[in-house]
Amino acid sequence: MTVPAVLFYAFAALAVLSAIGMVVQVRNTVASAMSLVITMVALAGIYVLLEAHLVAVIQIMVYGGAIVVLFLFVVMLLNLRSDDFGPARQRLVRLAAAAIGVFALTWMLRLFSGLPEAPPLPEGFGGYREVGIALYTDYVLLVEVASLLLTAAIVGALILAKRKID
Amino acid sequence: MLIGVIVKSLFILIVMVAGLAPVITWIERKQSAVMQDRIGANRADVGGITLLGLMHPLADVFKLLSKEDVVPTGANRIMHLISPVIAAVPAVIAFAVVPFGGVYTLGGEEFSLVAANPDWGLLYIFAIGSIAMYGTVMAGWSSNNNWSLLGGLRASAQMISYEVTMGLSVVGIFMVFSTLQLQDMVVAQDDTFRVFGFLEVLFGLSVPAWLDFVRLPAWGVFYQPLGFVLFLTTIMAENKRPPFDTPEGESEIIAGYHLEYSGMRFGLFFMAEFIEVLVIAALMTTIFLGGWSVPWLTTETIIGGIAGVFGEGFATGICIILHFLSFMLKVVFMIWLQMALRWTLPRFRYDQVMDLCWKIILPLSIANVFVTGGIILLAGGTS
Numbered sequence: 001m002t003v004p005a006v007l008f009y010a011f012a013a014l015a016v017l018s019a020i021g022m023v024v025q026v027r028n029t030v031a032s033a034m035s036l037v038i039t040m041v042a043l044a045g046i047y048v049l050l051e052a053h054l055v056a057v058i059q060i061m062v063y064g065g066a067i068v069v070l071f072l073f074v075v076m077l078l079n080l081r082s083d084d085f086g087p088a089r090q091r092l093v094r095l096a097a098a099a100i101g102v103f104a105l106t107w108m109l110r111l112f113s114g115l116p117e118a119p120p121l122p123e124g125f126g127g128y129r130e131v132g133i134a135l136y137t138d139y140v141l142l143v144e145v146a147s148l149l150l151t152a153a154i155v156g157a158l159i160l161a162k163r164k165i166d
Numbered sequence: 167m168l169i170g171v172i173v174k175s176l177f178i179l180i181v182m183v184a185g186l187a188p189v190i191t192w193i194e195r196k197q198s199a200v201m202q203d204r205i206g207a208n209r210a211d212v213g214g215i216t217l218l219g220l221m222h223p224l225a226d227v228f229k230l231l232s233k234e235d236v237v238p239t240g241a242n243r244i245m246h247l248i249s250p251v252i253a254a255v256p257a258v259i260a261f262a263v264v265p266f267g268g269v270y271t272l273g274g275e276e277f278s279l280v281a282a283n284p285d286w287g288l289l290y291i292f293a294i295g296s297i298a299m300y301g302t303v304m305a306g307w308s309s310n311n312n313w314s315l316l317g318g319l320r321a322s323a324q325m326i327s328y329e330v331t332m333g334l335s336v337v338g339i340f341m342v343f344s345t346l347q348l349q350d351m352v353v354a355q356d357d358t359f360r361v362f363g364f365l366e367v368l369f370g371l372s373v374p375a376w377l378d379f380v381r382l383p384a385w386g387v388f389y390q391p392l393g394f395v396l397f398l399t400t401i402m403a404e405n406k407r408p409p410f411d412t413p414e415g416e417s418e419i420i421a422g423y424h425l426e427y428s429g430m431r432f433g434l435f436f437m438a439e440f441i442e443v444l445v446i447a448a449l450m451t452t453i454f455l456g457g458w459s460v461p462w463l464t465t466e467t468i469i470g471g472i473a474g475v476f477g478e479g480f481a482t483g484i485c486i487i488l489h490f491l492s493f494m495l496k497v498v499f500m501i502w503l504q505m506a507l508r509w510t511l512p513r514f515r516y517d518q519v520m521d522l523c524w525k526i527i528l529p530l531s532i533a534n535v536f537v538t539g540g541i542i543l544l545a546g547g548t549s
Binding site for chain 2: 030031034037041053054057060061064065066069070072073076077127128
């Protein structure tokens, strides 16, 4: 096996194992969130192997960093104890995870039957320059719509928070 | 290639991390002493030799290593044990993309004095920074102590807020140099610019030729003075040393997130902060103070000036030494600046830290991006 292949299987195994760990540890919310971080970072490693460097860095910064830290912040703020999760809720989470897992597995098996050869990468693929140019030329409408959505979310949060203070 | 990377990494670990980080603790003690009209650390000695107090870092390490390593009852043992490592490792590996020398050709082979030079160098630093947060947050949570938990909560909110503004405050620099690669950024700064050139570009005035000799080094700080102040503020807040030490807050929450730590595990948090001071100094130098470049003397000038008399190889050697000395001098200056700020400013209250981030720094950095963009547009492309 070549070095990228070894790295790919290492990252893939890490991602799958930590994803399973996240579901199994559903009673311990913080440990579950930390497993999620490991999954995100392992996925970022796979993105680097796919030459999608910008996506990899954003994966770590946004998903690995900001979002899970916010999860942790809420978990710690509410000071959740393990008995806050009754058996019914745990069963629900595990059932949902199992259903998604089975779906993903069948999807993968279907794909494995015939994967086409990967085309050669265009020049500068996955760099911040190319992604930026693509975002602000071909997909500029979607970027603007997304920013509008974010503005709406911020305004909504402000209104909710302000009503409580008043 | 691989050997080169290993040699550079070892150099960084031995000279920068292991060599300089303990000295920074000494600088902090001595500088605070000078600023408070005291003598400062001077007692620790080996056989009567005190070296102006430089034996103190050694004594610190011995003391911390010989202390008992306590894990409190009811703590999450695994998390409690690995949190200090999560805090310290990112600080060390952030050095990988910081260039401590330029690009040289020696014996027909081109080499660049930076351990790793990815296209997205500065983004790597931000990614590392967002992982480093977990050390603090998990330390606060895993100790199973209410003060620690409060420290962890404060750390997560503060660091996530300042990370947003940290990214925004250097967007102006990205626009000026149009690269994220740190080595390319320094190469772009290894130059000078005409101080009065902006009159021509912005107002269409003609500048007399003799004013062309008034030149400044093409450093980021001269292109982005506001960016320099904003980035220094946000990155110091990320390091959570005073005046931004709300996660520790000795007077409010005892010691915050590392309250339940003892021995070398506490020492690791301590080390992480001091290594981060070094990382901040190196980063500020690289982005805003021209990195390894010698002001007013570009690489070509140095090599061209010496090569005629002593030969190409000797000139390159001299150039490498000059560049490294220039880099270290600027790094030491930035360390001094951080220490001076730390011992001058009183600490912020927690809500003041958050107000500063969201109400002052965020609008200012967005304004900085717009003004920079406008000037670049007027000047017709990046200068």
